[in-house]
Amino acid sequence: xxxxxxxxxxxxxxxxxxxLSCVAYGFTSDYYGIGWFRQAPGKEREAVSCITPGGAIFxxxxxxxxxxxISRDNAKNTVHLQMNSLKPEDxxxxxxxxxxxxxxxxxxxxxxxxxxxxxxxxx
Numbered sequence: 001x002x003x004x005x006x007x008x009x010x011x012x013x014x015x016x017x018x019x020l021s022c023v024a025y026g027f028t029s030d031y032y033g034i035g036w037f038r039q040a041p042g043k044e045r046e047a048v049s050c051i052t053p054g055g056a057i058f059x060x061x062x063x064x065x066x067x068x069x070i071s072r073d074n075a076k077n078t079v080h081l082q083m084n085s086l087k088p089e090d091x092x093x094x095x096x097x098x099x100x101x102x103x104x105x106x107x108x109x110x111x112x113x114x115x116x117x118x119x120x121x122x123x
Contacts, residue, residue: 002026002112004096009117012086018119020081022096024112033103034072034079035110038092038119045095050103051079060105063089086121093118 008020022034035050047060049070059065069082079096094117097110104110 004098004112004114006094006096006114006117009094009119011120011122013123014087014121016086016121017082017084018086020083020094020096020117020119022079022081022114024077024098027112029072029077029079029098030074032098032100032112034070034096034098035103035105036070036079036081037095037097037107037110038090039095039116040089040092043092045107047105047107048094049081050105052103053101056103058103058105063087083119086119088121091119091121 003025006022031053033052036048037045038048039045049059051057051070051072067085072079096114098112099110
């Protein structure tokens with residue numbers, strides 16, 4: 001069965017860091033663009049960042065540029081999102097998702113989704 005499992009979410013104080021991990025099971029993620037999306041309470045799901053099979057990186061949210069870094073380890077079928085200098089407005093459920101061959105910022109383009117992991121930023 002094809003699936004993603006995310007981990008690493010937790011509560012954290014403003015200015016803190018978290019590293020999210022997304023592991024693919026049941027398929028080889030090497031040929032897929034893997035993206036991190038987030039959904040804050042009462043808001044629509046939005047694309048945060050994505051990494052292509054070739055390692056090109058797209059960041060879609062201006063407020064996370066310079067703070068969040070996406071990376072992939074194909075040997076472990078894993079994609080990470082390193083989040084530094086966290087702010088309360090980063091509070092959301094974070095999802096990883098995949099599409100074949102490249103990246104997209106659109107939820108409807110992504111074929112596989114994880115169940116999400118909650119990051120809560122508060123004093």
